[in-house]
Amino acid sequence: MNSAHALELTLPTASQVTRLQAVHEYPTVSLLMNTRPAQRMFPDDAARLAGMAREVARRLEDDPLAGESRSVLEPLRDLVARAAELPTAAAVAVYCASTAQAVVHLPVAVADRVVVDPTFATRDLVRALHRTPRHVVLALSLHEARLFEGVGQSLQPARSRSFPRGPSRQLSAARAATGVSRSRDSRERRPIDLAQRQAYYREVDRALGAYLRVNPAPLVLIGTDRLLAEFTRLSENLGRLAGCVRGSLVSAPRQALVARVDGVLRSYLTSRQEEALDVLDRRVAAGRVASGIQSCWLAARSERPEMLAVEEGYFCAARLDPGGDMVSLAADVEHPEVIDDLVDELIELVIRRGGWVALVEDSALAAHDRVALTLRR
Numbered sequence: 001m002n003s004a005h006a007l008e009l010t011l012p013t014a015s016q017v018t019r020l021q022a023v024h025e026y027p028t029v030s031l032l033m034n035t036r037p038a039q040r041m042f043p044d045d046a047a048r049l050a051g052m053a054r055e056v057a058r059r060l061e062d063d064p065l066a067g068e069s070r071s072v073l074e075p076l077r078d079l080v081a082r083a084a085e086l087p088t089a090a091a092v093a094v095y096c097a098s099t100a101q102a103v104v105h106l107p108v109a110v111a112d113r114v115v116v117d118p119t120f121a122t123r124d125l126v127r128a129l130h131r132t133p134r135h136v137v138l139a140l141s142l143h144e145a146r147l148f149e150g151v152g153q154s155l156q157p158a159r160s161r162s163f164p165r166g167p168s169r170q171l172s173a174a175r176a177a178t179g180v181s182r183s184r185d186s187r188e189r190r191p192i193d194l195a196q197r198q199a200y201y202r203e204v205d206r207a208l209g210a211y212l213r214v215n216p217a218p219l220v221l222i223g224t225d226r227l228l229a230e231f232t233r234l235s236e237n238l239g240r241l242a243g244c245v246r247g248s249l250v251s252a253p254r255q256a257l258v259a260r261v262d263g264v265l266r267s268y269l270t271s272r273q274e275e276a277l278d279v280l281d282r283r284v285a286a287g288r289v290a291s292g293i294q295s296c297w298l299a300a301r302s303e304r305p306e307m308l309a310v311e312e313g314y315f316c317a318a319r320l321d322p323g324g325d326m327v328s329l330a331a332d333v334e335h336p337e338v339i340d341d342l343v344d345e346l347i348e349l350v351i352r353r354g355g356w357v358a359l360v361e362d363s364a365l366a367a368h369d370r371v372a373l374t375l376r377r
Contacts, residue, residue: 011089011151012104012125013134020095020102020120021348027063027072028097029056030121031080032110035088046084049092052114053080059116063336071098079103095120107132107153111315115340123344127312130359131269135242136215137261138208139222140231141250142192145204147211148254150261155254158215162207194230201231209237218242218268220261222249242268276309276358283374290375291368293318294327297346301325304376305355310343313362314370318342343371 031052035045053076060069076096083092083103091106097120106128115121137148137155147163148155157163212219219238221228222245232238243264249257283289283306290299293316299305301324317333317340320326330338339345347357350373365372 010102010104011107011154012128014129016102016104017122017125017129018351020100020122020125021351023097023100024119025097025099026118027060027069027116028100028118028120029072029076029095030113030115030117031056031094032091032115032121032124033112034091034109037087037089039087041084041086041088041092045088048112049080049083049094053077055114056116059114059334063116072096075101091124093124107151111313113340115344116336117340117345119345119348121341121344123341123347126347126357127359130272130357133218133265133269135218135220135261135265136212137220137222137257138204139250139252139257140204140227141223141248142197142200142227144250145207146250147208148257149215149217150258153258153262155258155261158211160207160211162210165204165207197230198234201234205231205235205237208235212237212240216240218265220245220264222247222257222260224248273358273360273364276307276360277364279307280309280368280372280374288375288377289368290373291371293342293346293369293371296371296373297327297342297349298325299373299375300346300349300353300355305350305353306374306376307356307358308347308350308371308373309358309360309365309368310347310371311362311365312359314343316342346371 031049033045033049033052036042041049056076057069057073060073063069076094079094079096079101083094086103086105089105089107091108091110093104093106093110095102095104104125106124108124108128108131110124113121132151135150136158137150139146139148143166145163145165147158147160149158150156218240220242221231223231225246228244228246245257245260245264249260280289290296296308300308317330317338319328319330319338321328327342332338333340350357355373
């Protein structure tokens with residue numbers, strides 16, 4: 001994929017998900033569809049996406065709640081046409097309402113579907129953030145520190161004036177005083193005073209902290225065993241350390257780093273699922289868990305949600321009673337009164353009320369009817 005196209009590939013961000021979740025109006029249209037990665041959407045994928053847009057027009061044609069559907073259908077056709085011109089990843093999400101529109105590319109597969117609801121179907125965006133989270137990578141050596149930002153299989157230099165950065169003045173002076181040559185091998189072999197190295201690490205750590213305060217994300221460190229040990233002992237920015245890649249790789253090609261970082265992130269995400277299930281077990285013992293879609297929905301509305309754990313493959317079409325508390329499952333998904341996926345609505349509700357969401361593997365929550373909500377005291 002050339003750089004011009006790569007710039008047009010819009011991967012989900014937390015702020016974008018938050019903005020889309022804030023839209024509440026009817027109708028809002030969400031098209032979720034798997035695609036084959038390419039520099040431009042394949043014609044048959046474009047045809048399937050256009051077919052989804054036609055299905056929306058059919059569903060809204062006789063919908064008394066839709067009002068002036070033209071305010072959605074015309075921009076939807078434009079969005080679908082634009083998506084067909086763009087590069088593709090594993091899937092595409094097209095969102096359209098009268099007040100908000102977006103085309104988002106997803107690095108994870110989805111269940112192909114058309115959703116017409118009062119809110120956007122953002123669960124796959126949340127899942128993408130969980131499964132391929134945006135992350136920051138610091139590659140460190142005694143002669144250079146490089147900072148990258150990654151999403152999925154993409155790793156790009158961070159937009160920071162502080163990186164890349166060379167050694168501190170003290171470290172450079174120490175090299176000159178000891179006659180260290182300019183070759184990388186010589187730099188790595190010749191010892192430099194620990195205090196001088198620590199001054200350099202603190203400079204890097206301050207710049208890293210400034211970046212993470214504006215761009216919070218899991219952090220991956222790359223460096224030799226000695227550098228990592230020394231840096232982690234004094235760093236003040238390891239609250240979201242996902243893990244370390246060991247080796248002298250500061251000058252390695254970015255694609256080589258991607259493969260190494262991916263293994264660290266997979267382990268990190270596995271530990272996050274285990275952490276979520278451990279939290280759930282402890283809250284069960286304390287009597288602070290709601291299980292099943294009805295109980296979780298009611299608890300999320302009336303109590304203080306802490307963590308929502310939900311299986312990735314769980315979808316639930318449902319109706320709500322006039323008061324909005326009671327849930328009844330529905331088979332007639334296309335009916336205007338039916339919420340296509342109440343799980344998606346539940347995720348948004350929990351996030352709005354200050355809770356966090358853990359998407360776990362299917363069958364992990366069999367004892368809780370596929371969804372569970374832990375509650376704050």
